[in-house]
Amino acid sequence: MRTKKITPWLYITPAAFLLFFFLVYPSINTVYISFFNYNSEKFVGIKNYLYCFSNEIMLNSFRNNTLWVVLFVPLTVSLGLIIAVLVDRVKYESIVKSIIFMPMAISFVGAGVIWKFVYAYRPASAAQTGILNALRSFFQLEPLPWLIIRPWLNNFCLIIVGVWIWTGFCMVILSASYKGIPRELLEAARVDGATEFKIFWKIILPLMKPTIAVVATTMTINVLKVFDIVYVMTNGNFNTEVIANRMYKEMFIFRNYGRASAIAVILLVLIIPMIIINIQRFREQEAIR
Amino acid sequence: MKKLISIFSGIPLHLVIITIALIWILPSVGLLITSFRSSADVATSGWWTVLQHPFNFTCYTLENYREVIIRIGIGKAFWNTLLITIPATIIPILIASFAAYAFAWMDFPGRRLLFVILVGLLVVPLQMTMIPILRVFNKLGLAGTFPGIWFAHTGYGLPLIIYLLYNFISGLPSELFDSCSIDGATPFQIFKKLVIPLSLPALASVTIFQFLWVWNDLLVALVYLGGTPDVAPLTVRISALVGSYGQDWELLTAAAFVSMILPLSLFLGLQRYFVKGILAGSVKG
Numbered sequence: 416m417r418t419k420k421i422t423p424w425l426y427i428t429p430a431a432f433l434l435f436f437f438l439v440y441p442s443i444n445t446v447y448i449s450f451f452n453y454n455s456e457k458f459v460g461i462k463n464y465l466y467c468f469s470n471e472i473m474l475n476s477f478r479n480n481t482l483w484v485v486l487f488v489p490l491t492v493s494l495g496l497i498i499a500v501l502v503d504r505v506k507y508e509s510i511v512k513s514i515i516f517m518p519m520a521i522s523f524v525g526a527g528v529i530w531k532f533v534y535a536y537r538p539a540s541a542a543q544t545g546i547l548n549a550l551r552s553f554f555q556l557e558p559l560p561w562l563i564i565r566p567w568l569n570n571f572c573l574i575i576v577g578v579w580i581w582t583g584f585c586m587v588i589l590s591a592s593y594k595g596i597p598r599e600l601l602e603a604a605r606v607d608g609a610t611e612f613k614i615f616w617k618i619i620l621p622l623m624k625p626t627i628a629v630v631a632t633t634m635t636i637n638v639l640k641v642f643d644i645v646y647v648m649t650n651g652n653f654n655t656e657v658i659a660n661r662m663y664k665e666m667f668i669f670r671n672y673g674r675a676s677a678i679a680v681i682l683l684v685l686i687i688p689m690i691i692i693n694i695q696r697f698r699e700q701e702a703i704r
Numbered sequence: 705m706k707k708l709i710s711i712f713s714g715i716p717l718h719l720v721i722i723t724i725a726l727i728w729i730l731p732s733v734g735l736l737i738t739s740f741r742s743s744a745d746v747a748t749s750g751w752w753t754v755l756q757h758p759f760n761f762t763c764y765t766l767e768n769y770r771e772v773i774i775r776i777g778i779g780k781a782f783w784n785t786l787l788i789t790i791p792a793t794i795i796p797i798l799i800a801s802f803a804a805y806a807f808a809w810m811d812f813p814g815r816r817l818l819f820v821i822l823v824g825l826l827v828v829p830l831q832m833t834m835i836p837i838l839r840v841f842n843k844l845g846l847a848g849t850f851p852g853i854w855f856a857h858t859g860y861g862l863p864l865i866i867y868l869l870y871n872f873i874s875g876l877p878s879e880l881f882d883s884c885s886i887d888g889a890t891p892f893q894i895f896k897k898l899v900i901p902l903s904l905p906a907l908a909s910v911t912i913f914q915f916l917w918v919w920n921d922l923l924v925a926l927v928y929l930g931g932t933p934d935v936a937p938l939t940v941r942i943s944a945l946v947g948s949y950g951q952d953w954e955l956l957t958a959a960a961f962v963s964m965i966l967p968l969s970l971f972l973g974l975q976r977y978f979v980k981g982i983l984a985g986s987v988k989g
Contacts, residue, residue, distance in 0.1 A: 427803050427807075427812075430799050433799065437859025439821075444836035505718065514725045525920075528957065529960065532734060533734065544953065546731075546751075642922075663926070663927075678831070679832045689827055697820070
């Protein structure tokens, strides 16, 4: 389209200005102040980073974020895929999909309340009002304080909440990709005598691989930044701390801007591979256009 | 082989699907029922006990809602959330549609580079930006104010909104633009008369996206608004309640449900656009 030289800039400038002010400039500034003390007055070199990699709670957060990545990403992606493929075979597909997808509309805070109630715990003498402990007492088992038993059970319980929220997202994308596979292809395989199981592994999975990769990267980015669920449900107590919640605490509770910035930079460094993957994918898409 | 298909599409399949759906919906059902029960009932029995006599309406009450909305101030928080969310949805979409149009149909030096930077910005963690912005906000007196958080959400929302709108607008047929240019229409006329009306479906998806994102946000509100009841949105108030009313499940559940009514009805009503938005390429968390 032919335009005067100045015209495009009139359209771009407001957005470019805001992006610069809210994302580009502060990110650079954060890297800078991560080398300074708590109120950014004294240069301290890499002291804040040394703190991050030696402090026990920080190391704990790294472990927990790793646990989140290792459990959350495969769980959401595989559950999303399985549900997408299964519901494609029934008539009430759209209702089931709406149910699975619905948590996406709810805030993590709301989801936190919902699940804190599921995990509610009272001593064995009282009536259990949390559904999980009620089930346990139904089977004559002792009630468990799910969110307190450290470090594996409570972290696992928090991860389940994340899976409950995000599986719908994975399912929607994977379902669209699954429906894009030509039906004749699957029919031909069936006629040739392939079992449903074999069709899934040898045809459906390879064809959906690019989409699965996209979903998995998105989930990895999400999970590295996990904050709300932990903040609401345990606030990082009982060995459930994660990087983003730690950053918030350093910033607002301990008012140590140097350390908080260093944590943010570490978070960014963990996400940078995903940024590169994103840009590469964008370039490939542009090449196809 | 036929047998295998019939096993897969038969009863076990239905059982598996229905079990999954039940597991997914039960926690929310528990929340909804509990929010209508009296505090005495909630303390002594599980919410599932009402299912024995679901139509015994004497065991339901609206008292919890009155309590949280009026006395605990969730009504005020609902209002705050609206005041935050509506401008924080409209402003970025307005700014982004201009930018997306220019990226898609105008030629200017640095266009590609700028767009690659934009794609990179999609996943920059917000934590990277908060301390410097908070300092500037403190200097300008924007911390703890609605305009401050409107701008913050605008800045944070722009990459994804521009990206999604660009994908849609660049897909419009180029003949349309050529014929309009020949007819002597200015870029702004084309934008107003052609691009905006044709992009309505995409605009609807990004509106729902941004609305839900802002409505459900906790971190940005905590950092730039803080917890004062004057300005605090629902998410901030409710997460504070979880600390102070930890065992009063009838109140917590009622408050949580108040925060979900609007996004849930939006979602159920406009699910189609929401799904389209997600499929158009969402990488923001």
